């Protein structure tokens with residue numbers, strides 16, 4: 496690849512990385528307070544937006560909790576999986592391209 500094109504593409508990647516939405520999914524078993532706690536601790540939401548997002552998931556089936564670069568999105572999903580498993584709840588987070 497010509498050096499100039501390569502440099503331009505690298506610059507574009509650094510300036511404009513692909514972003515990923517992290518979604519929480521509804522289920523019938525995870526307590527609402529637990530979901531609010533996850534949103535505050537893992538996604539750094541304040542109490543009001545954590546409450547709003549939790550209700551959006553409960554009513555619509557899923558909602559976006561945040562948008563991150565790939566490695567951070569993967570880490571958030573893994574943190575939710577780990578804390579849900581440790582507490583015996585089926586709470587699920589996934590990520591997808593923005």
Ligand code: TYC
Pocket residue numbers: 519520521522523524525526527530549550552553586587
């Ligand atoms: N539906 C759950 C309940 O009624 C609450 C809930 C909200 C669960 C959001 C998961 O991602 C979720 N206890």
